[in-house]
Amino acid sequence: MPLNPLRWSHRVKLIAAFAALYIVWGSTYLGIRIGLESGMPVTLFAGMRLVPAGVLLLAFAAARGTRLRIPFDEYRLVATVGILLLVGGMYSTFLSERYIPSGLAALIVALLPLWVALAESFVPGMDRPSARGYVGLVVGFAGLGVLMAPRLTGISGTPTELLGVATQILGTWLWTGGSILSKRRPVKTDALVATGYEMLTAGAVLLVIGTVNGEWAGARITVTGAAALAYLIVFGSCVAFTAFVWLLRNAPASKVMTYAYINPVIAVFLGWTAGRLGWVPPEPVDGWVLAGMAIIVAGVALTTSAPTRPGMLPAPSPEAESAVAAPLRTS
Numbered sequence: 205m206p207l208n209p210l211r212w213s214h215r216v217k218l219i220a221a222f223a224a225l226y227i228v229w230g231s232t233y234l235g236i237r238i239g240l241e242s243g244m245p246v247t248l249f250a251g252m253r254l255v256p257a258g259v260l261l262l263a264f265a266a267a268r269g270t271r272l273r274i275p276f277d278e279y280r281l282v283a284t285v286g287i288l289l290l291v292g293g294m295y296s297t298f299l300s301e302r303y304i305p306s307g308l309a310a311l312i313v314a315l316l317p318l319w320v321a322l323a324e325s326f327v328p329g330m331d332r333p334s335a336r337g338y339v340g341l342v343v344g345f346a347g348l349g350v351l352m353a354p355r356l357t358g359i360s361g362t363p364t365e366l367l368g369v370a371t372q373i374l375g376t377w378l379w380t381g382g383s384i385l386s387k388r389r390p391v392k393t394d395a396l397v398a399t400g401y402e403m404l405t406a407g408a409v410l411l412v413i414g415t416v417n418g419e420w421a422g423a424r425i426t427v428t429g430a431a432a433l434a435y436l437i438v439f440g441s442c443v444a445f446t447a448f449v450w451l452l453r454n455a456p457a458s459k460v461m462t463y464a465y466i467n468p469v470i471a472v473f474l475g476w477t478a479g480r481l482g483w484v485p486p487e488p489v490d491g492w493v494l495a496g497m498a499i500i501v502a503g504v505a506l507t508t509s510a511p512t513r514p515g516m517l518p519a520p521s522p523e524a525e526s527a528v529a530a531p532l533r534t535s
Contacts, residue, residue, distance in 0.1 A: 218455060224439075224447040225463045230470025232440040232535040233306035233313075236298055237475070237484050239432035243424040247414035250298045252433055254290060254407030257441030261400035264446065270394045278391040279401060286402030288382030291409050296375020297535050303368030305479075305487035310471030311351060312372040313535065314500050317464050317508050318344040319380040327384060331512035340510060344503025351496035360492070395449055403441065440535070461508050465501040472497060 239249055266272055274282065301309050318341050324330035333341065352369065355361035391398060414420070425433075451460045475487040 214454075218451075221447040221451050221454075224444045225451065225460070226466045227470060228439050228444040228447075229463060229535070230310070230467040231474055232436060232444075233297070233301070233310045233471040234474045234478055234484070235432050235436050235440060236535060237301050237306040238478070239429050239436070240298070240301055241484050242426045242429035242432065244429040244433065245414060245419035245423050246298050246302060247295070247410055247417060248419045248423060249429075249433065250295045251407045251410030251414055253436045253441065254294075254403040254410065257437045258400045258403030258407060260437070260442045261396050261403065261445070264442070265394060265396040265400065270397055272397055274391075274393050274397065274401060278393050278398075281385075281389050281391055282393065282398050282401050283405040285382045285386045286406045287409060288378050288385065290402060290406035292378025293375045293382065294379075294406075294535065295410060296371050296378070300368040300372035300375070303364045304372070305475055306484070307468075307472035307475035307487050307489070307493070308351065308369070309372055310468040310475075310535070311493075311497055311500055312348070312369065313376060314465060314468040314504055315344055315348060316376050316379060317461075317504050319376055320383050321507050323380050323384055324387075327388070330384070330387065333507060334511050334513055337507045337510035337512065340503045340506030340508075342503070343506060344500050347496045347499030347501075347503055350492060350499055354492045360490070396446075399445065464508060465504045468497065469501065 236249075240246060262272055297309055297313065300312075321333045321337060322341055325332040353359075355365055355369070393401075448460070448463075472487075472489060472493065475484070476489045478484045479486040479488070
């Protein structure tokens with residue numbers, strides 16, 4: 205019996221969207237590392253990624269007939285969330301990858317759903333993890349301990365690696381704060397429009413910081429750096445995020461959120477491969493990394509798949525929720 209062409213087309217779209225979510229987002233950590241190794245100034249690199257991406261998202265929203273105007277009160281909230289998520293969270297990934305491998309950065313970011321679940325358990329009105337969810341939290345953070353053990357005991361790593369790890373962990377905390385704020389204070393603005401303004405605002409802030417730091421004077425944009433920047437703008441920010449929004453409307457949320465524990469595996473593999481090919485400094489994958497990765501992925505899977513319990517106060521209704529927050533990731 206031949207397949208219905210419309211059903212086949214939908215299946216192809218699902219496969220393509222999940223591929224973008226898994227592979228493209230998983231590869232952005234390597235894209236950042238390649239850009240930094242090519243000499244891109246770290247703050248300007250992050251800012252130059254966000255501003256064009258924000259413009260492209262707004263242009264896409266306008267092309268599909270979405271209104272771009274946003275009330276000032278909502279813009280203040282969107283801007284605050286954008287600064288927490290992108291200046292606080294995403295920029296921390298750029299900073300940390302100066303000192304740690306891209307795969308390690310991705311594994312630390314993989315803990316984001318755990319930090320969010322932990323924070324929500326203390327915030328009135330937010331859903332709390334169930335018993336299985338709390339087990340997942342313990343397992344996931346134990347995985348972080350495994351990753352840190354050789355560095356804290358001097359078996360491997362350097363003091364600068366510890367600085368990179370600390371920077372990335374701080375970034376996940378800031379991202380968690382932005383995520384909680386966006387859930388507590390939802391806006392009515394379209395998700396693509398809100399995200400576009402988040403990117404524009406955060407990008408402008410980063411460009412100002414980079415300018416004040418004098419990064420333009422030492423900026424050296426090579427062909428490799430420009431290619432990495434273009435990849436992060438077009439694929440990492442626009443294509444993958446559009447796929448994410450489309451999947452939320454066309455696939456079960458539980459399946460969409462599987463990117464949270466597939467992305468770090470992709471990132472570790474790509475970083476190791478790129479190191480072997482000489483594209484970036486070697487990113488060794490030893491027993492500690494493999495064990496930490498397996499434990500973190502297991503913890504995230506347990507927490508994200510576990511049912512939740514109502515908070516102490518009624519949470520906002522599902523109809524009031526908005527996708528103002530970007531997905532749970534900081535690259």
